[in-house]
Amino acid sequence: MRILVIAILVAALGWAAYWFIGSSAQERSVKNWLGQQQNAGWVADTSNVNVRGFPNRFDTIISDLNIADPNSGWAWSAPQMQFLMLSYKPNHIIAQWPQTQTVSTPNQNITVNSDEISASLVFRANTALALDRFTASLDNVKLNSNQGWDSQIQSAILATRRTDASEFSYDIAFDALGFTPASEIKAQFDKSGVLPATFETFSISTTAHYDAQWDRLSVEGNLPELTKLDINEANAIWGGLEVQAKGSVTLDNQGYPTGKLTVRAKNWKDMIKLAQENGAIDAGLARKLETGMGLIAMLSGNQNTLDVPLSFANRITSIGPIPVGPAPQIRSPRVQN
Known part of the structure; x- marks a missing residue:
């Protein structure tokens, strides 16, 4: 019994040490990434990076996040961004966006309000963090521009997974309901006003072939090029x-x-x-x-x-x-x- 108790204590201490080392590494990696963007001339500010969830989770909470590229004039800011993962499964990440965020372009600021925007990302267990599969869900998303237009989408799901069709191919599916485009866009497309304000449904299932895999380097700017697109099925209904x-x-x-x-x-x-x-x-x-x-x-x-x-x-x-x-x-x- 004494040996068993000692073994349990050693295992618990070992797991605690693993969590604290892992959480520190997670926090450090986020801060290092922000620093790299700053060194590249970007704005990459946050008021706090906190990792919590002991003992079985690494939940990274980034507060007051501001990302901006001065060269292009594009920027994104959010009061909070969350990346959630199990401590024993760090290659599976749940990303959760806040209910209110702001996207800025050289010409306008767009406020994004939503009931939920979240994504599940699973990476292959390698140093490049190659994408294996991805699912994003949007619920009641509304866009409001300071230029006077607004747009919204009732719900949408975007999903992709790596396939064996070719070395760098991915099945991609998108399904959206209740999309209301900006009134200016509708007016340009439908000058006679015969179509309703809301795009009833749009769905598409494709296999996209690229010249390289989607991985950590892709996010940092080395975007793969699309070389072939197989449209398995597409359907759109508008009025x-x-x-x-x-x-x-x-x-x-x-x-x-x-x-x-x-x-x-x-x-x-x-x-x-x-x-x-x-x-x-x-x-x-x-x-x-x-x-x-x-x-x-x-x-x-x-x-x-x-x-x-x-x-x-x-x-x-x-x-x-x-x-x-x-x-x-x-x-x-x-x-x-």
Whole structure:
């Protein structure tokens, strides 16, 4: 019995020592990271970094956090940021944002209010902290700008996980309900005012292929470049407009896509009208599209629903055989050092 008691005491003291060493290391790593950003010319201030949760947790609480890049003019401030983890499972982190935070751009300040914004991150057990899977949840998020606009989203989930499709590929899914865009954006897209204020639903399931893994170095600025995007399923509903899409595109070194998507559009004539009103296509092309697409819809037996191939080649977007404009640049060109 005496030996057992001694063994328990030794184990308890050993675990306590492990926790205090680990919590000190956690606090030190946060302060070192803030110092590195300051040395790089950024603003990276906090009033306090505290690690608590003895004996089974490392809960890092960062108070009065201010991060700003003077070169770009972007900044973020929050009264508190929390990173929660089990002391025996430090590669799994729960991040919790405060209910109120502020994002600043060179032109405006945006106040973000929410019921909850949180994320679960699981890293591989290596020094690079390569991302294995990630899930973020947003609940009742509202954006208010000092420029007079506001926007909100009822709920959304973003999830990603590393796959075996290629060395640096990730399954990514996003599902959002009740998105209300800023009134200025809606007015630009919907000049005739035929669409409701709220975007009912948007969901997309993709496999994204990169030229490197997402890890600790990615967060510090060495962002992987997207090289290919497989759209397994996409669905968007906004009023009477409904669009579904599937397909795959490969990106060149400037971010322009080559490939095909199969698009199903409900009430497609309204979409052509909106594109014309927005200046994306001229009246002549709109008439040609409506005539050609109308023939395809008639052959399919449903004049309100259209199934067409959307193709990208030579930096041109085409609907079926008809070129309709330049292809989108999905990412910015890589900066050559």
